[in-house]
Amino acid sequence: MEKEILQLLHENAKLTPKQIATMLGVTEKEVRAKIKELEERKAIIKYHTLINWEKTEYEPVRALIEVKVTPQREVGFDGIARRIYQFDEVKDVYLMSGDYDLAVMVEGSSMKEVALFVALKLSTIEGVQSCATHFILKTYKHEGVILDDEEEDKRLVITP
């Protein structure tokens, strides 16, 4: 039941415990208890809304920064990652295998703002060797959701 509840809420956080209970064939009470437990142990961290910003007038500028760093004694990559992820401009930070070390998603209101943030804040952190900035031009799919307009139902209206 836990996995199903998580999947359903992941897909639509607005589902009520009653609706989930109906779909899973269990009681509302059981669902409420399970959700509470998941929240308490921080398996469910928060409920957020997936927005296609391109359809609004507030579309932010996002860039993926490839960061190469020199790992530090005792803390390895974590120390630098911590210094980076504290910035509000930074939305995601991943430790990567391959050519570079940290993948950092930065958001700002203009290209200039993002570029300046990288130049002045990111690249000047001690231990950061280099930053390569890649601006995101279009989002096709985010968190498993295709952002193109929903395809219409092409089926005949009545079939046997």
Next chain:
Amino acid sequence: MSLEEKINPVLRQIPPSGIRKFFDLVANTKGVISLGVGEPDFVTPWYIREEGIYSLEKGYTMYTSNQGLLELREEISRYLLRLTGIVYDPVQEVLVTVGVSEGVDLALRALVSPGDEVLIPEPSYVSYGPTTMLAGGKPVYIRTRPENGFKLTPELLEGVITPKSKILLLCYPNNPTGAVMTADDLAKLLPVIAEHDLLVISDEIYAELTYEGKHVSIASFPGMKERTVILNGFSKAFAMTGWRLGYAAGPKEIIAAMTKIHQYTMLCAPITAQKAAIEALRNQNGAVKKMVEEYNYRRRILVEAFSEMGLRLFEPKGAFYAFPDISATGLSSEEFAEKLLFEEKVAVVPGSAFGPSGEGFIRISYATARKDLIEALKRIKRFVRKKTLKKQ
């Protein structure tokens, strides 16, 4: 002699599909949520579509052998073993058809002699009766009831048998009722089938859409493989209706007879669909499971909504149909469907389209996006309340 008189007289006895008339009504109404669609609302999973595209790029645009690509028949054989526990020889006991529709036609034409009776549980899928008549047989309908969960019982079966009875045509999980037959239910039929030496055509197209327990094929009982033709296909489980691809599995003598008709009338199933189907069976990546899970969610939403409405609904356990009893509204199936369409813009299929025993019922397909289904159920609820109040 007029042209009309020159048309095959058997065809004149066959009434036009009851769905057709209603289709025109719905198609001409705007803003309708349709719960009348007998096919998945999902498009074919991309990994399957992509394989079809790839096969076209590689130039696979030719005929295949009559029986279908051997590679596909081997995959089907393995799949049937997983699904039913029965071993079918891909070389002699499997035939790839153009959908189950062709499979039904081939099986009936291969087995029916003039005047033979084909026993069909009713309410039934719309094509079994007409296909039987075109094959020269006589359809004999067995009225199943919601009290029995629309299952076929040995008593009901025994009740229609005559010396001319030859074939029992089963479809479980069932369209239009959503009924399933469990292993116990099927086992009870076996003595009657054996005593009267019946052949069985078992349309198992909805097998993957079984929500409680596992699908059981009647062919899996001892002695039954020898007298059963299983029909199945890719339309429902893999959301591949438009690809038109199905298959038959059965005793080699019957498959050979069916293949003979198939080779003269159809030659082979389309190669693009066959290529895509190989991939569908080979790389089961959870896409089917996810679709089945979603249908199951909707099924439960629907059952609860009807219990709140106070309409009697036997709980559907398979396929993606529910068959509620609407007689409490005082309306006939057709009146209900028409008024619901005009007053609330929700399309359902009158139960009477599936035979006289469907009168007093409607068929609801829950192969409809969850949010649309919920909205449609809200409208049906409002409609039913209005009608039952008026009646009192």
